[in-house]
Amino acid sequence: MLIRNAGDLTENDVTPEPIYRRRREFMTGIAATGILAACSAPTEAAAAPLKAAPWPYSTPEPKTSFKDITSYNNFYEFGVDKDDPARNAGGLKTRPWTVKVDGHCAKPGTYNLEDVLKGHALQERIYRLRCVEGWSMVIPWIGIPLADILKRYQPTAKAKFVAFETLNRPSEMPGQRRAVLEWPYREGLRLDEAMHPLTLMAVGLYGQTLLNQNGAPMRLVVPWKYGFKSIKSIVRISFTETQPRTAWQVSAPQEYGFYSNVNPTVDHPRWSQATERRIGEFKRRKTLMFNGYNSVASLYRGMDLKKFY
């Protein structure tokens, strides 16, 4: 695994030039205040700049272009083709946004997005993203470690899993008008996976708030799992005792398991997972176990990853 120390990276590596320049002009402090300001910005769909501290373990690999990250998406709520989300997501209203927190925790409730994020420092983390379809990107996310968010709601001893739900609003999410998947989209993690320091709740990328097609206003990023585990536009977080159902598992259980860790030795029944095409590159490259994030291996010690795919 490539872990460089922070000294290898400068601000310029982490942020594109124009935003970097813009940011310097009104850099004040580093906190989630950026997204709070963005929440009250006048236009709905437009992204607002976000300030974040660079994280020392970001991958130094070249980043996928902003254009590709925001125009090649799987977000079936807006249609099944890769260019559908960019085309159809403009009508989604992400303000106001509330998140329901329920299940086995001491502080359940319905919270405004602002309250979920308040007080947390934003980090800029450059992660690899590997899609189950055999392509990958390198994305400079901005977010908060999920563990920091979850701890606030004080999960009880009974909480073994965390379940997530995407917004279900067919009037603004045209893909939901057909039952391509079971709506709302659901995902889940084991509590220890959710609490792992690599698991991120992202609110932005490339120095600005998320665009709708990338899962605005708040989405999960679990870099060692296939992309579909990183659920978008989250409106519900539930602490559960039993393993939650997930959308793709319900749709095709023999193809998509609960864990869905990136694993080059376990093929999808219909295609190989041994290699991937990095978007923007021509040649396929070898897929790495856990997408190269080997520190998560201890989470799965003693488990047969062929069985728990």
Add this chain to the structure above:
Amino acid sequence: MASKTRDNLVYALVWLACFAPIPWLGWNLFNGDLGANPIEALIRQLGVWGLRFILISLAITPAARILRMPRLIRFRRTVGLFAFAYVLLHWTSYIGLDQIFDWGAIGKDILKRPFITIGMTAFVLLIPLAITSTNAAIRKLGPVRWRRLHRLIYVIAPLGVLHYYMLVKADHRPPLIYAAFLAVLLGWRIWDWARKANRKT
């Protein structure tokens, strides 16, 4: 003479219409309009055009009969050969651009991935049809054997649709639309054969 010129002109137009997707795809590729994953987009487009031309070639006989325009039949060979050309390009892009001649991986894909196995079968079955499309080959085989051989298309077309259906992740509607067209085209033939068989008895 005038009608001969008109025939040639019509033929040239049909040919150009069949050919048009190639420069169109080339232009989009060149301009970066095939999106972030142009190789995947190219393979998919070529596959879809291959399937479309297979279905168009199957539509020509019923169209000629229903519209009472027997001369439409002369386009059947051209459309069929274009279908083969698109599938050949589809296959070549998969081999050369997607897998970059990694024969080990390609071999595994063909054996282990049912959707590729089926696509490959359809492609291999198309080859004898393309080879026997010359006048000389038709003469050599004789009309009876030639026609019998070319009935392979009734196997190839469903395999092509099945290949498409199996590779789709969640939204099965597009391949089902092609399946519906195919069902109509094959259904017409069954109806037609049944009618002829009845008339004979």
